[in-house]
Amino acid sequence: MQFVPGAYPESHELRFTVNGIEFAAQEWGASGQLPVLALHGWLDNSASFYKLAPRLQGVHLVALDLAGHGQSSQRPGQSAYTFWDDINDIFAVADYMGWRRFALLGHSRGAIIGTLAAGTFPERFTGLALVEGVLPEPASPLDAPRQLAAAIEGLRALQHKTPSVYKDLEIAIKARERGMFPLSYAAARALTLRGVVPKGDGFTWSTDPRLMAPSVLKMSREQLAAFLDRVSAPVKLLLAREGLPKLYDNYMREVQQFSQLHYELLGGGHHLHMEQESELVAEKLNAFFAGLS
Template identity: 25%
Template sequence: MYKLTSGLRRSLSSALIGRRNQHQKATQTIGEEFQEINIPVPWGHIAGKWWGQKDIQPVVGLHGWENNAGTFDNLAPLLTIRSFLAFDWPGHGLSSHIPLGRPYYFMDSVLVLRQISKYFKWDKISIIGHSYGSCVGFVYAAVFPDSVENYVSIDCARTLMASEIEQEGMQLRLASDMLLNFEDKLVNSNPPCYDYDHMVDLLHIGSLKSVTKDSSKILLRRGMRKTVGDTECYHFSRDLRLQCHAVGRFPNEFLLKMAPRIHCNHLSIRGLQGLIIGKKEDEYFRTLNLIQKSSNKVEHHDIEGTHHVHLNNAERVAPIINSFLHSLYPPEC
């Protein structure tokens, strides 16, 4: 088993909250009520779900690749914070797709997070990211170290987004041809449609059963649309071009250079049946140890669960986050 340097702990408790003057510790969970919002961007809008108070800055939730803001539907109501905003990345959920003629680059997501921060005039943000969303949080916290106060990562897939230099040429070649093929389908044919139960099965099996069937139904609330003219047929709302995820990856050397630039409080949560295993485990903890050297507070926790443990088993993850929140900020007077 890979060894962490002194100060990092593996257990079952911890997490995040925003700036103290905006996110003092709540005495109750945030609850289930939320408001749908749209944030204008040059190509359309970014859709989001906002739980809790709208008059204070929220903690920001960043979902995984080909998922949507619904990934936090079970977790958000259990958090003892006052405000939480999860949004759909471009091409995901209810957000606008980017125009044809270009792929979805990783750095575009970093820019979108920056755009949203500027739109709301937030100087610093606190992040809860899952998988790809946690990758974005990792890079954002490194590129803008003075703009992130707390960064919580749930089964972060950053080592999976890293590319091998010697394979990069072939990956770009395959991704380029795939992109052109998908764009041809988007222009010349309708998306494939299925009945509801088949949609649930496709999402469940497509995640390698990491997402349970019940959780699949949650993601489909904003992850599917009814096909026009057919009352019993649905298609995925996400952009078909998202399958070209090989475009814009970074070499592992980049990740190692970015890690020491992260200065915010950081909580790492890993599902033991998730994606951070084998060689990826060693690479992941190598970056985590580098973050520890530059950050005030870094903790790591292992829990039982799949890559989507926060969605399938939110009751295991929420106490970790709330406990960490309380460790950062004392109770209100």
């Protein structure tokens, strides 16, 4: 298979530098339509939206490769990746695009970043469309010292880890199919083409290994609720029966505690927006985006 970095005929490739990082993104739609910033999940990239984006109507969608993912630059130094840095970045990206107010479409970790961002500066958001993600897992404040120790130890261990090199793309795609959340070949191929770089006679992941380190800090249940309580934009949450609600026994009980979350439970797995359910997901999101001002 010939290596062509993952970009799609329907999209326009963007490159820009904000906060000292060169970002890559894919753009669908045009200026003047509803601005929507799309954020992918952990270890994914903007190809996460390759199947969904062409089905969305009346939106100017910019799907970002978050720092350390896809074709965007890695963060300098040896520090860990945090939600806070990503939140700072997305406002810088929105400012670069000239978007004073915008909607956000987030999957998994991207949905978490979006929720926290909308609780930080609620006046910037017209709506939150969340797929398989709302808030990170809470932790007890008493666990903070151990959490920091685990993060530091994890970063040190990753400095000595040899990255995987695949002799051809098909092997990398097969490895991506068998990730934490299994993917179809087509979905795995899309993420792989945008998520690898040539290395020697083969390919390795472009993802920064530091993303594998434990979080530096986890927030308490009360802190997380404070962020969500400040969200003033409409929220649409789409969950998959074979996704997070199946993985975590109490997930639905946690979601149901927040009356501002308007959720639907659909068929499919964690990446339902990339699989056969993408048409239904697009239908739900088109109705949501059409109601935003």
